[in-house]
Each structure stands twice: as C-alpha cells, then as structure tokens.
Amino acid sequence: MKMPLENVLKEELLSVNRGIVKKRKSVRALLENPHIEDGNRKIRVSDECLRIIEERCTLPLDDIYLPITFFIPAGLDEGYVKLGSEARVVELFGMRVRERNGQFWVKKYEIRKLISRYPGCFQSVIIP
Numbered sequence: 001m002k003m004p005l006e007n008v009l010k011e012e013l014l015s016v017n018r019g020i021v022k023k024r025k026s027v028r029a030l031l032e033n034p035h036i037e038d039g040n041r042k043i044r045v046s047d048e049c050l051r052i053i054e055e056r057c058t059l060p061l062d063d064i065y066l067p068i069t070f071f072i073p074a075g076l077d078e079g080y081v082k083l084g085s086e087a088r089v090v091e092l093f094g095m096r097v098r099e100r101n102g103q104f105w106v107k108k109y110e111i112r113k114l115i116s117r118y119p120g121c122f123q124s125v126i127i128p
Contacts, residue, residue, distance in 0.1 A: 024065040045120035
C-alpha cells in the first residue's frame, strides 16, 4: 500500500532535521572549549566565527548561544531566527536581517552561506 504524499513529505522533513544540534553553549564557554557535545556527537565550532563574535559583538558573551538555529518554512526562500539578540549576531556576519511579526528573516541563500562557512555556529531546520 502506498503512503500518502503528505506522510512522505513529513518523513523527509524529519530525516533532514535529525542532524540538528539540540545542545547549545554560550560563546564564552566555547571560547574556552570550542566543542559542543550533543549525545554521542562532538561538534567543533568555527574559531573564525567565535573570533568575529568576540571582537565585534556588544552583547554579553554569556548571553549568546551557539549554534543559532534558523527556522525555514517549507517552500519559502527565507528563514528566521526568533530572538533579536540572534539577529544582531547574524548581522555581524554581513547578513541583511528584516523584522516581520516579531521574527527576524534572512534569505535562504545567506543562511546556507553562514552554515557552510562557519561550522557549528549556525544551523537550519525546515518546518512545515
């Protein structure tokens, strides 16, 4: 028996999102040890990313947690972060952030650039 298309899509979203790092660490803690341990995984955080945040960010380093997660609604060409502080960090990396309805939106291609250039610092999750 065939599975309905909706169920197939849900399964695909779940499989894409399984790699999401659930544990987050403050930038201050990451400066001392640039690894995040999440279950049996040990994720190395980009030294360059940490240096940029340390040098340019005016927020307390204890209040910034990585990885920053972008939520990308299925079918859209942009995604958002939920907190203004996260949006301020994203702007440090030259990304244009637009606020709408209390969320901070970034083009999907810019999100992909951040994720690939700064491993362990940014991630995205696709939401239905």
